[in-house]
Amino acid sequence: MFRALSLSIGQLGDPAFLKVLAKSLLLTLVIFAVLAFGLYWLLVWFFAWLGWGDGSGMAAATAAILIALASGWLLFRVIAIAVIGLFTEEIVEAVERKHYPREAAMATKASRAAQVRIALASVGRAIGWNLLALPLYILLLFTVIGPAIAFFAVNALLLGRDLGELVAARHVPKASWRDWLASTRGRRLQIGIVAAGLFMVPVANLLAPVLGAAMAAHMLHRKEA
Incomplete structure (x- = not known):
């Protein structure tokens, strides 16, 4: 695990990594901003409909901002992994070209449709499983740290599946999935x-999708990774 992380960090300066990092960050932040902005105005309208102020009052606006930011923080992982799914091919190709040339030669390039399908499946799983776990998160609120631990555990499982699938699409036949x-x-x-x-981790979370995809590539090809 740590070897895979070390190798991935060591390749961050690779032009292919930097290119994907720039594209994925830009697209992620644009989607993130649009969703946050849309959610903010939806909440302002909702509060006005409830009769809480006139829809532009400080209390309503502040509450809307806080809820939008909290929702955005929770959705950032979902958006980032979905976006990196569109560019994983470039990351995995770069990793394999440098570290696993034999595997790179045998790889089958995943179609754009397959990448989109995997990305959408990732979004569906993330939203679905976290909604299912919501009662547990609420139940653990009295423990203070409990919801964070549960959220971490659920999303660690989901991320392992998501990142693995993004790489396996190049090497694993559907019948062997x-x-x-x-x-x-x-x-x-x-x-x-x-x-x-x-x-x-702030800042590191911006690199997480790219590093995760690279780590998954090492995981697939290195038994000890």
Whole structure:
């Protein structure tokens, strides 16, 4: 796990990494800003409809901003992984070209449709499983740190699946997909734990999608990664 992270960090200066980082960050921030802005105005309208001020009062606006920011923080991971799914091919190609030339030669390039499908499945899983876990998050509120731990655990599992699939699309035949998921469960969990941790650290969370994709590539090709 740490070897995979070390190799991934060491390749951050690769032009392919920098290109994907720039594109994915820009697209992620644009989507993030649009959603946050839209949610803010939706909340302002909703508060006005409830009769809380006139819809432009300080209390309503402040509450809307806080809720929009909190929702945005929760959704950032979902958006970032979905976006990186559109550019994973470039990251994995760069990793394989440098570290695993034999595997790179045998890879089957994932179609754009396949990448979009995997990204959308990732979004669906993230929203669905976190909604299912919401009662647990609420139940653990009295423990203060409980919701954060539960949120971390759920999303570590999801990230391991998401990042693994993004890489496996190049190497694992559809017929072997289930077997691959079963055989890599432990390694994918390790990647998910590291990625979830990175997403919780300011600044590092901006690099988390790219590093996670690179780590997943190492995980697939290195038994000891």
